[in-house]
Amino acid sequence: MVPFVRGGAEELCDHLVRNLRLTPGVEAEAMRLPFTWDPAEGLVDEMLIARTLELRNVDRLIPLKFPAYLARHPNKVLWLLHQYRQAYDLFDAGQSNIGPDARGNALRGMIRAADDQAFRESRRIFTLSPTGADRLRRYNGFGAEILPQPLNDPELFTGGEAEGYVLASGRVGLGKRQYLLVRAMRHAPGLRLVIAGPPDRPEDADELRRLAAAEGVEDRLTLDLRFLPRAELARLVNHATAVAYLPFDEDSVGYVTMEAFHAGKPVLSTMDAGGVLEIVRDGETGAVCESTPEALGAALSALAADPARAARLGRNARASLDARGITWPATVEKLLA
Amino acid sequence: MKIGLVSSAAPLINGGARFIVDWLREKLEERGHQVETVYVPNTDDPDTVLQQMAAFRMVRLEDYFERVIAFRPPAHVVRHPRKVVWFIHHIRIFYDLWDTPYRPVPDCAPQRALRAAVMRADTAALREAHSVFANSRVVADRLRRFNGVESEVLYPPVLRPELFVPGDYGDEIVCVCRMEDHKRQRLLVEAMRHARAPVRLRLCGAGTNADYVRSLRRAAAEGGVADRVAIEDRWITEEEKAAHLRNALASAYVPFDEDSYGYPTIEAAHARRPTVTVSDSGGVLEFVEDGATGLVAEPDPASVAAAFDRLHADRALARRLGANASERIGELGLDWDTVVEKLLA
Numbered sequence: 001m002v003p004f005v006r007g008g009a010e011e012l013c014d015h016l017v018r019n020l021r022l023t024p025g026v027e028a029e030a031m032r033l034p035f036t037w038d039p040a041e042g043l044v045d046e047m048l049i050a051r052t053l054e055l056r057n058v059d060r061l062i063p064l065k066f067p068a069y070l071a072r073h074p075n076k077v078l079w080l081l082h083q084y085r086q087a088y089d090l091f092d093a094g095q096s097n098i099g100p101d102a103r104g105n106a107l108r109g110m111i112r113a114a115d116d117q118a119f120r121e122s123r124r125i126f127t128l129s130p131t132g133a134d135r136l137r138r139y140n141g142f143g144a145e146i147l148p149q150p151l152n153d154p155e156l157f158t159g160g161e162a163e164g165y166v167l168a169s170g171r172v173g174l175g176k177r178q179y180l181l182v183r184a185m186r187h188a189p190g191l192r193l194v195i196a197g198p199p200d201r202p203e204d205a206d207e208l209r210r211l212a213a214a215e216g217v218e219d220r221l222t223l224d225l226r227f228l229p230r231a232e233l234a235r236l237v238n239h240a241t242a243v244a245y246l247p248f249d250e251d252s253v254g255y256v257t258m259e260a261f262h263a264g265k266p267v268l269s270t271m272d273a274g275g276v277l278e279i280v281r282d283g284e285t286g287a288v289c290e291s292t293p294e295a296l297g298a299a300l301s302a303l304a305a306d307p308a309r310a311a312r313l314g315r316n317a318r319a320s321l322d323a324r325g326i327t328w329p330a331t332v333e334k335l336l337a
Numbered sequence: 338m339k340i341g342l343v344s345s346a347a348p349l350i351n352g353g354a355r356f357i358v359d360w361l362r363e364k365l366e367e368r369g370h371q372v373e374t375v376y377v378p379n380t381d382d383p384d385t386v387l388q389q390m391a392a393f394r395m396v397r398l399e400d401y402f403e404r405v406i407a408f409r410p411p412a413h414v415v416r417h418p419r420k421v422v423w424f425i426h427h428i429r430i431f432y433d434l435w436d437t438p439y440r441p442v443p444d445c446a447p448q449r450a451l452r453a454a455v456m457r458a459d460t461a462a463l464r465e466a467h468s469v470f471a472n473s474r475v476v477a478d479r480l481r482r483f484n485g486v487e488s489e490v491l492y493p494p495v496l497r498p499e500l501f502v503p504g505d506y507g508d509e510i511v512c513v514c515r516m517e518d519h520k521r522q523r524l525l526v527e528a529m530r531h532a533r534a535p536v537r538l539r540l541c542g543a544g545t546n547a548d549y550v551r552s553l554r555r556a557a558a559e560g561g562v563a564d565r566v567a568i569e570d571r572w573i574t575e576e577e578k579a580a581h582l583r584n585a586l587a588s589a590y591v592p593f594d595e596d597s598y599g600y601p602t603i604e605a606a607h608a609r610r611p612t613v614t615v616s617d618s619g620g621v622l623e624f625v626e627d628g629a630t631g632l633v634a635e636p637d638p639a640s641v642a643a644a645f646d647r648l649h650a651d652r653a654l655a656r657r658l659g660a661n662a663s664e665r666i667g668e669l670g671l672d673w674d675t676v677v678e679k680l681l682a
Contacts, residue, residue, distance in 0.1 A: 029349050036400060057349055
């Protein structure tokens with residue numbers, strides 16, 4: 001862990017512990033050590049620390065990240081959220097703090113050897129997504145089962161009366177392409193759009209505001225650019241007509257999709273959205289179109305013009321989410337099997 | 338200030354060593370500091386003690402924290418330019434327990450070398466600290482004697498003293514602490530057989546040793562006092578603890594040679610209850626003075642029973658000792674403002 005930083009992995013860890021504790025006969029505790037990766041040579045120390053520590057008094061160890069999964073335990077079930085990607089795919093992509101020289105190669109060799117050892121001694125290995133499993137097979141030659149993260153607080157996303165707006169929730173940034181939705185608005189006359197979520201950088205928020213003014217759609221666009229408390233977010237989702245989510249080549253289905261589907265809302269996405277398309281299907285559980293303002297405008301208009309159809313797609317969406325059966329109790333059961 | 342609280346812990350084991358960390362965190366955050374707690378897993382297995390110390394030593398903290406406060410060993414060996422150690426005990430098997438039956442290894446050359454290595458590492462880690470506090474006089478004395486390190490005694494306060502509201506003085510003696518052999522609940526159960534007054538005994542606390550708890554129940558049954566001895570072998574909440582103490586006659590806390598006065602003593606004092614302890618309880622005697630803030634009996638059942646009887650016969654005494662104990666807390670500066678100020682100085 002990185003002190004004072006909270007993200008999806010920390011949320012997942014907390015909810016995992018909470019749900020393990022809800023299981024009869026299970027006691028659970030999370031233990032997290034500060035991790036540093038700069039300079040890269042320090043990674044050897046980081047690995048050694050994880051390998052040296054003594055974890056007694058637990059019947060099962062569920063490590064989530066590098067280098068924690070190097071910890072020794074006779075009954076280790078790995079839910080692999082992160083390898084040190086800069087030693088693997090990010091190195092290949094030229095985005096690594098490990099140099100392409102002899103020292104770097106030796107370091108990557110050590111990481112690879114330590115990882116392989118940890119994977120060999122794990123009783124089972126799960127990854128969050130097919131992408132993670134592919135990476136593990138490609139670089140380390142180990143198979144994994146897919147265990148996606150469940151929605152943490154489904155009880156908030158109850159659904160409700162549609163109030164005639166389309167919601168774009170989730171982090172706000174270039175990769176999530178909210179700007180495409182703003183540019184689509186001129187092709188969807190009368191459409192009301194709400195963009196709600198924390199901007200990755202202050203510039204991302206400024207950019208959207210400027211774009212809204214340039215497109216002349218400010219009167220139909222609400223920008224609520226901050227980290228929303230869960231209850232507030234849920235209220236926005238529950239009363240939307242539909243939810244729009246257009247990440248580029250996402251690894252997984254994404255929390256935004258799960259929240260919308262649980263609330264019985266159809267999701268508008270694009271053909272290049274990656275993992276989202278596992279459950280967002282055009283005309284069944286939402287709408288999928290080209291990632292152009294024109295195509296998005298048409299799709300937004302169609303959803304807004306026929307609330308009854310949107311509601312029907314939303315009911316399908318909820319049914320398809322339920323059919324996936326990805327809940328915390330089912331997840332905990334797999335990790336304890 | 339960005340502050341890291343670093344301690345060691347066995348997974349899933351709760352106790353005073355975690356309270357001091359978790360409660361300090363709460364108090365630091367109340368005062369506007371950013372705090373992250375790091376519990377590093379460990380065991381006190383002598384075979385791996387040096388490796389574990391080395392691992393603690395390697396954890397990189399200086400990039401993240403402006404100050405690090407280290408607690409349970411071997412957390413005190415971490416590196417940080419502004420490391421404050423609030424020392425709560427040594428790995429005692431290498432220190433004061435070496436010449437006792439509690440030493441788990443033979444007194445042979447390799448083990449003596451290991452002991453010397455641990456001591457050297459401890460001393461070096463303490464010498465480099467920005468400041469060193471001990472949680473009791475006993476621990477401060479050991480730091481001086483074994484490591485030649487001077488420390489200031491900084492007593493840990495309880496989290497929410499306002500929870501402990503005093504009521505009447507009834508006929509129940511309450512003992513809240515982990516159910517472990519060295520906490521000697523056994524002595525209290527046996528004392529009940531000797532007590533002439535109709536006192537009752539309540540033992541509360543979680544334990545790791547089911548045999549010990551069974552032996553307590555058996556002792557109560559064999560002594561014919563099972564109807565007057567309540568045993569709750571589980572973790573109880575602060576609220577439950579306060580409720581038990583509220584109308585108790587006294588609190589009893591009789592560990593063997595404890596390092597510090599212990600939270601049970603202070604909780605009782607906040608509830609204006611006297612503490613019954615015994616003459617070999619160690620740090621408890623820093624707070625419990627016979628006839629002033631409690632009663633100090635000999636570590637045998639008849640003597641402990643006599644203390645019970647005396648308090649039962651003289652509620653005015655129980656009330657007076659309880660009031661004195663409550664005042665003593667103020668005299669010792671046992672409050673969070675004092676603690677936070679010293680740790681961040």
